[in-house]
Amino acid sequence: MDAFLMQYIDPYYLRILVLIGINIILALGLNITTGVTGQLSMGHAGFMSLGAYTSAILSLQFAAPFWAALLCGALVAAFFGFLIGIPTLRLEGDYLAMVTIGFAEIVRVFFLNFEPGGKAVGLSGIPQNTTFGIVLLLVIIVIFFNARLLKSRLGRSMYAIRENEIAAEACGVNITRIKVLAFTIGAFLGGLGGALYAHYMFFIRPQDFAFMQSIELLNMVILGGMGSIPGTILGAIILTIAPELLRIVAEYRLLFYGALLVLLMIFRPNGLLGDVRIYDLRKRWMNKEVGA
Amino acid sequence: MLELKHISQEFGGLRALDEVNLIVNEGQIYGLIGPNGAGKTTLFNIITGIYQPTEGGVYFQGQKIDGNPPHQVARMGIGRTFQNIRLFAKLSVLDNVRVGSHAVTQAGLFGSILGLPVVRREEKQILHKSQTLLEMVGLQDKRWEYAENLSYGEQRRLEIARALALQPTLLLLDEPAAGMNATEKQELMSLIYYIQKEMKLTILLVEHDMNLVMSICERIAVLDYGRKIADGSPEQIKNDERVIQSYLGAPA
Numbered sequence: 001m002d003a004f005l006m007q008y009i010d011p012y013y014l015r016i017l018v019l020i021g022i023n024i025i026l027a028l029g030l031n032i033t034t035g036v037t038g039q040l041s042m043g044h045a046g047f048m049s050l051g052a053y054t055s056a057i058l059s060l061q062f063a064a065p066f067w068a069a070l071l072c073g074a075l076v077a078a079f080f081g082f083l084i085g086i087p088t089l090r091l092e093g094d095y096l097a098m099v100t101i102g103f104a105e106i107v108r109v110f111f112l113n114f115e116p117g118g119k120a121v122g123l124s125g126i127p128q129n130t131t132f133g134i135v136l137l138l139v140i141i142v143i144f145f146n147a148r149l150l151k152s153r154l155g156r157s158m159y160a161i162r163e164n165e166i167a168a169e170a171c172g173v174n175i176t177r178i179k180v181l182a183f184t185i186g187a188f189l190g191g192l193g194g195a196l197y198a199h200y201m202f203f204i205r206p207q208d209f210a211f212m213q214s215i216e217l218l219n220m221v222i223l224g225g226m227g228s229i230p231g232t233i234l235g236a237i238i239l240t241i242a243p244e245l246l247r248i249v250a251e252y253r254l255l256f257y258g259a260l261l262v263l264l265m266i267f268r269p270n271g272l273l274g275d276v277r278i279y280d281l282r283k284r285w286m287n288k289e290v291g292a
Numbered sequence: 293m294l295e296l297k298h299i300s301q302e303f304g305g306l307r308a309l310d311e312v313n314l315i316v317n318e319g320q321i322y323g324l325i326g327p328n329g330a331g332k333t334t335l336f337n338i339i340t341g342i343y344q345p346t347e348g349g350v351y352f353q354g355q356k357i358d359g360n361p362p363h364q365v366a367r368m369g370i371g372r373t374f375q376n377i378r379l380f381a382k383l384s385v386l387d388n389v390r391v392g393s394h395a396v397t398q399a400g401l402f403g404s405i406l407g408l409p410v411v412r413r414e415e416k417q418i419l420h421k422s423q424t425l426l427e428m429v430g431l432q433d434k435r436w437e438y439a440e441n442l443s444y445g446e447q448r449r450l451e452i453a454r455a456l457a458l459q460p461t462l463l464l465l466d467e468p469a470a471g472m473n474a475t476e477k478q479e480l481m482s483l484i485y486y487i488q489k490e491m492k493l494t495i496l497l498v499e500h501d502m503n504l505v506m507s508i509c510e511r512i513a514v515l516d517y518g519r520k521i522a523d524g525s526p527e528q529i530k531n532d533e534r535v536i537q538s539y540l541g542a543p544a
Contacts, residue, residue, distance in 0.1 A: 145405040148404060148405045148406075148407055149401075149405050152399055152404030152405070152415075153390075153397050153399040153404065153411075153414075153415075153418070154399065154400075154401060155404070156383075156387055156391050156394075157391060157394050159380065159382075159383055159387070159391075160380050160383070160391045160394075163379075163381055163382055163383060164378045164380055164381075166342070166362075166374075166378060167378035167379065167454075168380075169361070169362040169363045170340060170362060170366055170372050170374075170378075170455075171363075171366060171391050171392050171394050171454065172363050172366035172367045172396075172458055173363055173391070173394050173395075174361075181401065227382075275438075277436075279384075279436045
């Protein structure tokens, strides 16, 4: 599929499309933890890193098939998501953010000193198995399952926890279980995204998954709209493209990038699609018609 | 049905409840009244498992329930509303009620994401039941609105619908009429009557509106400074010397 597309699309654009796809998967994972369940996680890059290194080592050292490397990467990340989910039962907001930042830093420093992971030099020569076709397929699957989950009984109870924990408990929601579940699913997708990333880039280093990467992913969720699948996808697309478009302004790139975020938050404090629903749109549209 | 035995609750050095005994029988509408800070809401929080009583025990249908976490207590069939409304503000009215049915449904992670027939059937039942409840409290037309956009009275009714969605046998209402106008109060009274008859519920309610309490409760207990100072029929309470002194006040 990629070879076919290459005839029509510049490889540079194809690369951006692949990165958008990977970022959508990563951001949708974080959206479940932070956007839907309301548990502020600032260490999503840590899960990404675990997925990337696990899969890369499996591919390089054990010549594991690509799908097995992806799955193992995601599962290892999910396991750590489960572990990190446990302290969240006692912590909220800022405190939880500190724990997740700390976790991601531990992961980074661990790989910085991890012999099979190539220490600070990182791993190179990872087979480039991630193709546009595979990313597209996985994005569709992830969106589909995500939508199913959020519309289900468990998804509703996740939103309920974000809105009011005490009321959720009074409705019989076991908030302990649901929070850990949200962290585990979020981490699973983080690991999957990381594994795809590693097999696209040939080469990974611990600093690819540093604090700024976590913030970047968090920005996608917040910018798009907490808890909204279309919003998160839009956020991932915009924030992947923005740095590329801003290449025109060269060294002022980061400045414009920051300003863009500030402006969006001023005019859309709930994110681009955070509180937009088809129902409201239809209502507004009908009111307009009556008015005219 | 519900029995509180020698319940005491201490917060630091403060004794919020002191040796409270209470027996609510099946099918009763039981009123709990008393001045602000008397411990009424604390008592609700003990029954629903938010607090663990310092002393004493809570028995529900003959079973000791204190020490269970709130979600377990809810699953045993105790629904509640809150004094300071606790709705899921950014969820639709319908979803608020649907979350309420969490305790009586089963769908798990894999069933949900795979969309198994069992799960879909369950979803249909939840939807049907939720709409029936919304119809009952008169919010069916607003089912797609965000809960935060409802008026105060509507929000209180939505809380009742959400509590009913867990198919409780005991319903705890914490100041259901607070902030309502006279008409809304009248409607609320008939609603409480209706759900009690229709669903064969036992209701325990905290309320400051004496008119409402005296007219719908079969039995009333009065708390003052964490102690139960009286309990009996509305007539007995109205004429009780201590209750008049500490709460009702003498007629002018």
